[in-house]
Amino acid sequence: MSDNHHESFRLHSPEFNQLNKRLDRRNFLTKTSLGLGALALGSLIGNRVLGKVAGSVTHEPVTATLEEEILRAIPHFAPKAKRVVYLFMSGGPSQFETFDYKPKLAGMFGQPLPDSVRQGQRLTAMSANQSVFPMVPSAYQFSQHGESQTWISELLPHTAQVVDDLCIIKSIHSEAINHDPAITFFQTGNQLPGRPSIGSWVSYGLGSDNKNLPTFIVLVSKNAVKDQPLYSRLWGNGFLPSEHQGVQFRAGKDPVLFLDNPEGYDGKDRKEMLEYLSKLNTMQNEPYGDPEVQARISQYEMAYRMQTSVPEVMDTSDEPDEVFELYGPDSRDPGTYAANCILARKLLEKDVKFVQLYHQGWDHHGGLPAGMKKQCKDTDQATAALIKDLKRRGLLEDTLVIWGGEFGRTVYSQGKLQTNDYGRDHHPRCFTMWMAGAGVKPGISYGETDDFSYNIVKNPVHVHDFQATLMHLMGVDHERLTFRFQGRRYRLTDVQGNVVRDILS
């Protein structure tokens, strides 16, 4: 069945004749000077004159090229970061036991949270009916580290060693108070599902240097407590063409599902088959112009190339022992956070644009001291190792590393406060994240919270500001990367977001 496919397809059957004619006329009109003149006049008058004077009357011409125009302008400026690795700590890690040092709390164990601090702000349904809100200081000690003399909790001894590479933002705030909307808000810029994830926007706007691997790859730790669910729409493409969705790589025999050839098929004529299929799809796409057909074609091709590129990149057998020692003992067990960090580094070396790791289990409504200790132990060494590994390979220079969850936690204990055990409820009004690497100032802390880490007192950074800054570092003006859907243009930061210029190097 190999060599009889040179002839191009024809729509032989008579019912297509009508369609063929229509197509020819359309082509003719759009490509000849008549269409050209109309186009010229339209854009001259429409945009420049009428658009300003009588904006409400004229409707924008629906052109297929609008999106192309937007994409062609990207990158808007020279990017500092060529790729991103986003370590998402799902569940909402407590800022009290990690980065936000609050020494004054130490003497306030068990005292009620002053009303002047809370100011009647809303709480979650889980603790809103508590009669008292006893404040609780960190169970763990803090000390200063690095040249920057940054206070870091004893739970993060390895992160403390790379603190001079980090830009710690202590004043992130979000709008959502529960996991699903908060994580969706962080990932897509909107609390309701349906918008594209950050990685999808990046993939759509910037494309990839490496056509053999997806632009947006997702790794989920298998060794985390699955206290809050993750769902694939968090790395979904929303309304963007579907080749921009995040592709999850799993540990084990089948890293990417449905990628292997079916049993009993040697795959030798796969390439030819796909070429033939893509011709068919192209032909189908011509009359309908559905971008999803285009997406399907490119996904088939990507899957074919991934059949060789994925096993190659997943194979860590040629990594020296020294690397596994750097990332810690877990790193030899595929699918753990540490192993995923090694994998992330390998993917970044292959110029994958956006790698996102998820590590669940930070939702400590109760049993926080023990829970935080375990979570930090599972992630601390590998996180620090990733920074060091990227640095020595010269990759930190143009790779942006991000660490953070979807919100922080309250100063008061949820449930009964015991002498050696407590919990903390969700707190979106302030929490800590850090960035490191390309284009951000190393060794600084940005933003401040009050003595209770309840309100922000200096330099607040909204989630949209964070997203705008991330896009800025990638060379994209967040206000100009838009996509038209259901009659309006959408962007990651919706109608908000300011680049946090103070943290840019």
Added chain:
Amino acid sequence: MIIRIILSFNVTEFIGRFHPVLVHMPVGILMLAAIFIWLAKSERFESLRSAISISLFLGMLSAIASCVTGFLLSKTDSYEEALLFKHQWFAIATALISLVIYYLHLKNRETKWVAAVMVIFVMITGHLGGSITHGSDFLTKAFSSSGNSGNSKSIPNVQETNAFSTVIKPLLDAKCIACHGPNKQKGKLRFDEPGFISKGGEDGSVIVAGNAAESAMIKRILLPKDNKDHMPPTEKPQLSKQDIELLQWWITTGAKYDLKVKELPQTDHIKSILNSLESGKTDEQVVISYFPEQTVGKAPEVAVQQLRDRGIAIVPIAQNSNYLSANFVAVESFTGKDLQLLEPVKKQLIWLKLGNMGLTDVDLEAVGKLPNLRMLFLQNTKITDQGLPQLSNLSELQYLNLGGTKVTSKGVGQLKGLKNLRQLYLFQTAITGDDLDKLRQLFSNTIIDAGGYEVPKLVSDTTVLKAPIGK
């Protein structure tokens, strides 16, 4: 089939590209027509009257054709919008005036004043068009280059000299005095003598000794460039970051005219800037930028397409920039010949990633011929010391990654002529210990990273929960 080819051929772009040829016609012909109109007034040139009609007609036609082609061209590439907007509408106005003047001429009306207006419009349109292609500072460059020499002269033994006259005054001379000096005193402000500086301008004092942030001068310098109060004016040569820091330092330390540099308090940062004045280094050598400031012409499209066809990711650095980055990461069965494809884009190519390719010493010859490279990734390739000297001509190089190769300190040492090199990565090479120290001495301005990071076992790895907490 042929029809298909013709249809798919991009007519718009093709027609648009005639704009640069056509534009010169209305400029010449309409100007000439105006000259004819004026000369024909005198009896000596009476005979020119008969030529007016045809020259106006041709000028009008070519003006309209220029407008159409110009409009099409503007759609094929992105130009600076504000300039383009002005150019476009001045051009349309010019074409309309040429229509009007032709009509008036046919009706035997007086046209000489309309002709004068038309000449002005032609000149403005032409100037704006030139600004789009050659840059808006094209005309004024001749003046500004001489005034730029402020800081590039070296100051020997800077700590012993007078802070104002050797550090601050040259800055003011270079960037301020043209408008605030003996020749012009905009805002009644002069910077040429200490007395005038202290006196300030029409809005009062511009310097608050000891407080740079409150000084009007610094405030206006720090305003965003698009603010109309920004100084120096946008079209004039700007102060560099280092210049501003020096000014701030001088004002913060009291704006003294009679003290030596060493008598003023200095932070480490200021000290390093001051010391850099000693060696006459300019800003470009101090600040790392992987992105050149000067512009470059467009890369030949055929060559770019060839590179893409080969699977090389070739991407413009930014919008409105012709600089390119090339990444070989997805290239299958790489051979040295692939590097030849880069030759036609050598002026534009500034970032090149060849890591993990089967690159050998022979291939470095082609890499060494890419003069504008700023970032070069050669990690995990088969290159050795023998190949490295071929890179010594890459004078712009700022980032070089040689990790995982067989190079030794001897080979790397041969690159010490690379004055701009700021980051050198030698992870997983044989260079360690003493060799590394020697290299660090040799490359005093370069951060050399050879790995060697450890994650030591920490006592706190086995933290036990302290109980009871709190009290």
